[in-house]
Amino acid sequence: MCLSLIPARYEQEGDEVFQVKQCPEHGSFRTVIWRGPPDMATWQRPKIPAKLDYYASEMERGCPFDCGLCPEHRQRTCTAILEVTQRCDLGCPVCYADSGDQGPDPSHTQIEAWYRAVLRGGAGCNIQLSGGEPTLRDDLPELIALGRELGFGFVQVNTNGLRLGREPQYLEALVQAGLASIFLQFDAVDDRAYERLRGRALLEDKLRALEACARLGVGVVLVPTILPGVNLDQVGPILKLALEHSPTVRGVHFQPMSRFGRFPGGLSDDQRLTLPELIQAIDRQTEGRFPATSFRPPGCENSLCSFQGNFLLHPDGRVQALSQAHDPACCPAPEPAEQGALRTIARVSRNWAAPEPTVSPQACGCGAPQPEGPLSLEQFIEMARRRTLSVSAMAFQDAWNLDIDRVRDCCIHVVSPQGKLVPFCLYNLTSSSGERLYRP
């Protein structure tokens, strides 16, 4: 709670795993990390650490105090997040970035310097423009175009979607500038959760944003922040809505709630949703259409940080898992971390962007009957390009459960105002009294 570096250990009790640590000043802490199957010990995808050509920071105080990245880091950048404004039009009760009216937006010169810093430390990665609410900037199209001109192939905007639904011409300008995908905060299919998490009813705005993206052929990833007791019951309904809106909706990326930024009150163990619980909830709430066995540990970041599965949507409504099932009995051989990152960069840019227009009635999902027997190679490829849904989740780490062994494998990096690359969890790390390790 004070952001001091202290020793910690994992303790297993039945099928639950806790992180246990002792702070000389603030006493002992115990936070749940994992509950239920698949067993944490089997959720492994070991990696051979990546060595980068360039590190913007040197090791002085040691991890996690020298981020930039420093040579102790073990993974390259997969996604670089640029916060192009700290302003926001929502003022949610909970906000990782603690956004609000905080000074002027960074200039084009500043943002170009950030892009160039990413080129030095993580060339070839995907870009996410975030905030604050990035669509409050009228010049967002120019910022997207700047990223594309500098060579970034995939530029995504992380948004609440309000302006996209209200001003389709604004969305059109983003698309013309080279936008690849919208990362749409989407917590529920009813307004109860929005009122609790965001302070007001937003479902209609969200659906309007989705319709605008559908009209312009923009790929959308729905991003639900899940808080047990508020919207854990929405996991299945959100996936059902995603299927109904395919191929506009290309993925659903769940984010269990973490205690970052503006977060009134604490987060009890009852309110902490672990990855295996989320996997089981997906299976249960979709009546096995997205089975627990179809999700795998990540090839890019630390195994304990996420899960991912790809699914093919058949015209008859059947959902087929495309990713290989995770085998809990098998001990996978270590893979080079950098190769995993490069695969993830390619997969994200392929699966989260809008699919190419199709000519085949099977691939368009418009109700054409599926042919008897196996698909031809060509039919399968066309369907897979267009009719896939990526389902994933990321378990962020806050001051109560941060493990620097995990954070050194992080591939999602926020660009600091100084142009340093900082793992997302460390950038947002917030003490119980609101102090930050990195965020200004």
Add this chain to the structure above:
Amino acid sequence: MNMENIRPGDLEWRCQKCGGNLEPAMVTVEYLGNEFTTELPRCPRCGLVMISESLALGKMAEVEQILEDK
């Protein structure tokens, strides 16, 4: 028959096992539990098929990538 995956020169090859001419045929290929159909040059006697380099590095590699999540 859809000859998309058979180039004219492919049918000039002979079966290594039997020595016979290859003929276009509809075959079912299986990868990681998934079945697909495609036309390939096949030996009518022993059933051996020839997969051209362009098919192996093109469509088949793409299917492999989709199914292996690479």
